[in-house]
Amino acid sequence: MVLTPEKQTTKLPPSTHEFADIIHRLEAGGSMLPDTPENLMQIIGIYKAYAVPMDFYWRDLLYIAEQVFLDPFPFFKYFISDEYLQRHNHYAGDDADLRIWRGPATAHPELLEFMEKGETTKMPKLLHHLLHDRVNMEFAEACMRAMLWHRHMYAPVNQFDAYLDSDEYRANADRAIKAYFKRNPLMMGMYKLFPEMFIEQCRQMSYYSNLGLFWEVMAPVFFEMSDIYDEGGFKGVPDAMNFLVNGIFAIAGRPIYHHVYVDGECYEVIPKSKGFTWLYEAALPYVEAVFYRTAPFRGTKSYNAQAGQVPDKQTDFHYGILYADVFPVGTAGIPPTLLMQDMLHFLPKYLKDYYLQHCRGDEDILIQLGITFQRSMYNVTSAVIQALRTALLYPLDDPNPKHLQANREFFEMQIGRFCRPEYGMRDAARLRQIQSQEYR
Amino acid sequence: MLSVLIWAPILGALVVAVLPKKLPAGNVRFVSLFIAGLVFLWNLFILLKFDVINPGMQLTEYLPWNETLGLNYQLGADGLSILMLVLNSFLTWIAIYSSSKQTERPRLFYSLILLISGGVAGAFAAQNLLLFFLFYEFELIPFYLLISIWGGERRAYAGIKFLIYTAVSGALILASFLGIVWLTGAKSFAMDTISVQGLSSGLQLLLLVGVVIGFGIKIPLVPFHTWLPDAYVEASAPIAILLGGVLAKLGTYGLLRFGLGLFPDAWSVIAPTLAIWGAASAVYGTVTAVAQKDIKRMVAYSSVGHMGYILLAAAASTPLALVGAVAQMVSHGLILAMLFHLVGVVEAKAGTRELDQLNGLMSPIRGLPLTSALLVLGGMASAGIPGMTGFVAEFIVFQGSFAVFPIPTLMCVVATGLTAVYFVILLNRTCFGKLDNNLAYYPRTLWSEKIPGLILAALIIYLGFQPNNLVRWSEPTTTAMVAAIPAIEKTVTPQVAMK
Numbered sequence: 001m002v003l004t005p006e007k008q009t010t011k012l013p014p015s016t017h018e019f020a021d022i023i024h025r026l027e028a029g030g031s032m033l034p035d036t037p038e039n040l041m042q043i044i045g046i047y048k049a050y051a052v053p054m055d056f057y058w059r060d061l062l063y064i065a066e067q068v069f070l071d072p073f074p075f076f077k078y079f080i081s082d083e084y085l086q087r088h089n090h091y092a093g094d095d096a097d098l099r100i101w102r103g104p105a106t107a108h109p110e111l112l113e114f115m116e117k118g119e120t121t122k123m124p125k126l127l128h129h130l131l132h133d134r135v136n137m138e139f140a141e142a143c144m145r146a147m148l149w150h151r152h153m154y155a156p157v158n159q160f161d162a163y164l165d166s167d168e169y170r171a172n173a174d175r176a177i178k179a180y181f182k183r184n185p186l187m188m189g190m191y192k193l194f195p196e197m198f199i200e201q202c203r204q205m206s207y208y209s210n211l212g213l214f215w216e217v218m219a220p221v222f223f224e225m226s227d228i229y230d231e232g233g234f235k236g237v238p239d240a241m242n243f244l245v246n247g248i249f250a251i252a253g254r255p256i257y258h259h260v261y262v263d264g265e266c267y268e269v270i271p272k273s274k275g276f277t278w279l280y281e282a283a284l285p286y287v288e289a290v291f292y293r294t295a296p297f298r299g300t301k302s303y304n305a306q307a308g309q310v311p312d313k314q315t316d317f318h319y320g321i322l323y324a325d326v327f328p329v330g331t332a333g334i335p336p337t338l339l340m341q342d343m344l345h346f347l348p349k350y351l352k353d354y355y356l357q358h359c360r361g362d363e364d365i366l367i368q369l370g371i372t373f374q375r376s377m378y379n380v381t382s383a384v385i386q387a388l389r390t391a392l393l394y395p396l397d398d399p400n401p402k403h404l405q406a407n408r409e410f411f412e413m414q415i416g417r418f419c420r421p422e423y424g425m426r427d428a429a430r431l432r433q434i435q436s437q438e439y440r
Numbered sequence: 441m442l443s444v445l446i447w448a449p450i451l452g453a454l455v456v457a458v459l460p461k462k463l464p465a466g467n468v469r470f471v472s473l474f475i476a477g478l479v480f481l482w483n484l485f486i487l488l489k490f491d492v493i494n495p496g497m498q499l500t501e502y503l504p505w506n507e508t509l510g511l512n513y514q515l516g517a518d519g520l521s522i523l524m525l526v527l528n529s530f531l532t533w534i535a536i537y538s539s540s541k542q543t544e545r546p547r548l549f550y551s552l553i554l555l556i557s558g559g560v561a562g563a564f565a566a567q568n569l570l571l572f573f574l575f576y577e578f579e580l581i582p583f584y585l586l587i588s589i590w591g592g593e594r595r596a597y598a599g600i601k602f603l604i605y606t607a608v609s610g611a612l613i614l615a616s617f618l619g620i621v622w623l624t625g626a627k628s629f630a631m632d633t634i635s636v637q638g639l640s641s642g643l644q645l646l647l648l649v650g651v652v653i654g655f656g657i658k659i660p661l662v663p664f665h666t667w668l669p670d671a672y673v674e675a676s677a678p679i680a681i682l683l684g685g686v687l688a689k690l691g692t693y694g695l696l697r698f699g700l701g702l703f704p705d706a707w708s709v710i711a712p713t714l715a716i717w718g719a720a721s722a723v724y725g726t727v728t729a730v731a732q733k734d735i736k737r738m739v740a741y742s743s744v745g746h747m748g749y750i751l752l753a754a755a756a757s758t759p760l761a762l763v764g765a766v767a768q769m770v771s772h773g774l775i776l777a778m779l780f781h782l783v784g785v786v787e788a789k790a791g792t793r794e795l796d797q798l799n800g801l802m803s804p805i806r807g808l809p810l811t812s813a814l815l816v817l818g819g820m821a822s823a824g825i826p827g828m829t830g831f832v833a834e835f836i837v838f839q840g841s842f843a844v845f846p847i848p849t850l851m852c853v854v855a856t857g858l859t860a861v862y863f864v865i866l867l868n869r870t871c872f873g874k875l876d877n878n879l880a881y882y883p884r885t886l887w888s889e890k891i892p893g894l895i896l897a898a899l900i901i902y903l904g905f906q907p908n909n910l911v912r913w914s915e916p917t918t919t920a921m922v923a924a925i926p927a928i929e930k931t932v933t934p935q936v937a938m939k
Contacts, residue, residue, distance in 0.1 A: 364884075366805060433878075
């Protein structure tokens with residue numbers, strides 16, 4: 001259990017950083033997001049609305065990684081099987097490995113209801129799919145691809161990527177691929193001709209599994225936070241952040257693996273025994289890839305690399321949700337529109353009522369929702385920063401000024417990621433905007 | 441029948457003026473809208489009664505008034521005026537619809553609009569020079585008040601400038617009318633009793649110049665246009681609709697009715713000068729529009745340019761050119777009304793009309809997507825893109841004028857090309873690009889704000905695809921007017937064209 005002091009009496013002179021106020025707030029155990037009841041209400045409401053589609057995302061990601069695998073025509077990969085829809089979450093329900101949500105292990109009731117009727121009416125699955133009256137897996141896949149494109153994050157602590165390039169992984173993948181295509185001579189022939197292409201596809205499948213396992217944890221965490229809030233449990237934004245920090249440490253060691261099932265037989269492409277963990281091999285790369293980096297050409301506006309509009313190094317990419325312009329036009333990064341559409345179906349009433357009172361109400365609710373999501377992800381990122389500080393540095397109430405200075409430098413380095421003027425990050429990052437309640 | 445178009449709005453204005461003070465502005469607006477709607481429906485009924493084949497005056501009304509002065513209440517409509525009457529009643533309804541439900545001093549505001557509607561209808565229907573003048577001047581004060589009370593920051597300046605210019609216009613027209621009657625020895629101001637054939641060429645030219653400059657100020661033509669940008673820009677959107685859509689047409693109508701109609705001989709003499717004047721106005725208007733940073737001022741200058749086409753067509757005075765002139769009057773009225781309405785919506789929502797500040801209005805959720813789409817359509821129509829009424833009118837004007845005045849016509853064609861340039865600038869800067877996150881908290885656009893634009897857009901497209909419904913009303917009348925112009929000019933000018 002990580003204890004964060006409510007108020008830190010700093011022994012250091014004030015920071016001269018551009019975002020000194022936020023640095024001081026982090027040093028006092030707070031979040032990048034200001035602690036206001038309105039912010040708390042928004043982020044918890046959105047966690048709940050996010051968790052329901054996420055409950056589908058993780059199931060389908062695992063379904064694709066384990067069952068669909070390398071199907072050359074995966075037309076029905078979003079048509080999840082009952083087995084996966086009913087699959088028990090390892091972190092919820094009575095038979096959980098590590099119970100972090102008091103709710104059932106099966107899919108959330110609101111998700112099941114939505115899958116039955118969508119927002120229209122009961123009709124064949126194919127029609128729901130074609131009409132986009134469904135959970136939009138495209139968003140989840142875009143997140144997965146962002147992780148794949150930005151491989152080698154947090155190396156050498158993160159050993160997952162290195163393993164994907166190892167001979168052992170190739171051998172495991174080879175077994176799975178041969179088993180999968182054993183009755184398909186055409187694809188086997190293709191595999192002989194272009195083995196690298198198939199191995200690369202398999203690596204992508206491993207990332208499907210990685211993200212699926214990551215979200216399998218996060219969905220019940222968010223459900224739990226929503227329940228606690230409804231019971232009046234959280235007193236402020238730092239409470240919510242600390243709940244996340246504690247959750248991160250509680251489940252940091254959960255395994256990340258990739259199993260493929262062919263004719264009921266399990267092929268361990270990445271065995272659990274490799275010891276890849278949830279925090280270092282999934283959570284940190286996910287935050288880095290999706291919150292910070294993503295790609296400059298995923299939105300409706302593409303940036304021109306030759307004109308110097310795109311950073312030279314992938315590590316300096318800044319198109320994630322923390323920088324995203326949530327307007328659907330003229331933005332880059334992972335298009336938030338589909339996620340906003342997904343979350344819209346599961347908004348708690350208090351949050352929907354709140355949106356109806358502001359801006360254009362129902363008309364621009366997707367934008368308001370996207371900005372709340374941005375706020376909530378700043379809070380999640382704050383939790384990750386605090387967790388990293390806890391793991392790598394010193395307590396916030398450490399009596400040694402040198403240790404406090406080290407903490408400060410760490411915080412300043414983290415916040416500095418929103419301040420690189422040479423790449424226009426200062427303007428792109430929404431850290432400044434979320435300090436105001438008027439940013440909607 | 442025509443009297444209803446004059447007196448119903450005037451009586452309506454009185455009714456609105458005496459509505460209870462406590463009545464909310466929205467209710468006053470509704471009453472005014474109802475009255476304007478009834479007048480418009482009556483106008484449509486008159487349109488059904490109108491004999492399209494007959495080139496002469498129809499639906500005439502006569503009431504002796506002051507025989508000593510030669511002033512009688514004499515009304516009538518022909519192919520030239522019937523469409524103007526419809527345009528007037530329609531745009532009055534649109535202007536009232538596009539006004540805010542929170543207009544301050546609503547009873548006075550809507551009364552003045554209805555007074556203008558009645559006055560303009562009277563001017564279009566009057567068949568007596570003095571009666572025309574009375575109605576022509578009748579709308580002056582209401583317009584002045586509407587600009588000066590409900591206008592923008594520089595409304596007082598714009599209002600006074602408008603008043604002075606149009607008063608001078610009125611004085612010149614009155615002087616010309618008096619000159620016509622006194623010099624010809626006519627016993628009445630009735631148009632059907634006046635003939636200037638007995639006057640010398642010099643006198644005819646002198647009187648015609650008075651008429652042309654008088655109405656040229658009203659249209660306005662360069663260099664008498666300087667009141668226009670200020671008045672159009674400072675006036676609120678509904679009043680700008682009336683100024684551009686109706687008042688300017690009074691000028692072009694007067695030019696055709698009294699310039700071409702009363703002075704066919706002198707007209708053919710000054711026609712080449714008028715054609716060059718029209719082309720110069722068109723080029724000046726469009727070039728100046730390109731340089732504007734204020735979208736309302738840009739639209740205002742576009743009006744100067746488009747009025748030049750009408751003068752060119754009137755100067756050419758071929759049957760096709762005159763049909764084009766009338767079509768352009770209607771088309772310009774509809775397009776300008778739409779553009780002013782949309783610019784008004786943009787200003788109301790974004791709080792600015794500056795090109796440098798507006799951006800990304802096409803953004804689907806936080807922008808003004810429908811308003812932007814209609815603005816694109818309005819820009820296309822104004823630039824003469826096929827499929828819309830602007831193309832039909834301009835094409836007929838150019839087709840009808842080219843054989844007579846090829847160089848001025850080509851100048852106008854260049855001007856219409858430049859129209860596309862400034863509208864591309866306007867649309868590119870305002871509608872496209874990225875909506876600024878920090879500014880984009882615009883209020884939602886209400887259906888009551890969308891409907892006028894949608895109606896006008898539908899009409900613009902409909903008349904673009906069915907131009908016959910635009911031109912058939914005026915064709916017999918304009919053909920008859922052309923027949924009165926000396927044949928010698930029509931044989932000389934093609935030779936000029938051939939050279």
